[in-house]
Amino acid sequence: MSAVMILVTVLGASAQAGYPERAVTYIIAFNPGGQSDVEARRQQPYLEKTLGVSVQVQYKVGGGGSVGWAELAHARPDGYTIAGINMPHIVLQPLQRGDAGYETDQLRPVAWFQNTPIGLAVLRSSPFQTLEDVIAYAKENPGALTVGGSGTFSGHHLATTQLEKLAGIHVTYVPFTGAAPQVAAFLGGHVAAAMGNSDDLVQHRDRIRVLAIGSEQRFEALPDVPTFRELGFEMTPSIDRGVAVPAGTPDEVVRTLEEAFLEIVRTPEVRRQMVEQGFAPLEMGADEAQAYVDRRKQEYMELLRNLGQL
Incomplete structure (x- = not known):
């Protein structure tokens, strides 16, 4: 390896080791006051304490979330731009729309932390x-x-x-x-x-x-409400929420963010608040989160074919 290549490698590793060194932008692809915003605002002070930098929530609204996710997909993959993501949106939109502005594999999930x-x-x-x-x-x-x-x-x-x-x-x-x-x-x-x-x-x-x-069993906060399955309809609709970075973001950066988000969802007070508000906490790290996206993509493709939508 040449001296120049060694120097570039060392400098790159050093820059990643120092992550983060400046403010992180946290894109929310939906309106202020919605579930994604509520969770980002809950996470914000914890993230700032753990990461040691300012975390700035920024709204990029439109296209059912696609405007924000397209911006993330084309952002510099350095960990300084992250975004809240939703399942099944990030799979369905590229499958169904030619103008989504992004592909699912352009978003690298860091963690899934909530089910609704x-x-x-x-x-x-x-x-x-x-x-x-x-x-x-x-x-x-x-x-x-x-x-x-x-x-x-x-x-x-x-x-x-x-x-x-x-x-x-x-x-x-x-x-x-x-x-x-x-x-x-x-x-x-x-x-x-x-x-x-x-x-x-x-x-x-x-x-x-x-x-x-759409829960698998009766939902704890609404115990008198029957599930779709109980009523004879084989469907369990829900939305998962997580966070992603652009594909190509260094593994070291992803791990830093993964640890920060999982630490938040493990916090007893955060979990208590989620449950009281009608959410179900999830604790899924980067590798498991990616495998989940891949699996769900296959399931949704099959479902869309059955519905005549693909």
Whole structure:
């Protein structure tokens, strides 16, 4: 190896060993006040303490998250730009849209730290008392029922499409730029129903009626709500949240970030807050997180083929 190559290698290793040395930008691809933002803000002080630098949350909203993830995919792979990511969004969007602006393999997951089951809900004032009522109405009035969700080719969109296919119905899916505007529109009566995140369903349970939930078993915070499976529909819709860096980011940098995020999710107070708010904590490091993405991509491709969407 030449002296120049040795010098470059040493300098590169030294730079990585000193990571981070300046502020880290944490991209959130959805509106302020939504679940991704809530979690990033919860993590922010812990990250700053662990990493020893400022962590600046930056919003890049649009395209159901694709605007922010496209920016991450094309950012310099040095660990100074990270982004919150969502499953199934980061898999479905590149599969379904030619203009997503990124490919799944351009995002390197650092960790998955949270799971959020998706449920179908209506307002307390709605005439629909059960999921069966909704399905009966949708069969008699194809396309008349509006169902709000966050983004297109997202967890909410997929859940709505699955239910349509399994129940033999057609509804009108109404996408919003994030969970915060989705919930506001739903509570304001601008859509008849919503595919909502479990924390929103828990937070607003006094004003809404949750008809079914996408957890494997009854969800602890909503014990009286049946699962879709209980009601005869083989679907368990949910959204996983994590964090990623651009592909090509050095392993040493990924490990530093991985340790920081896993330390947060292991913190008893953080876990307590998550559960109380209607989230399920996850603890999945970088290698496991990547294997999870690869596995889910194959599952979603098969599901989309079965739904006639691929």
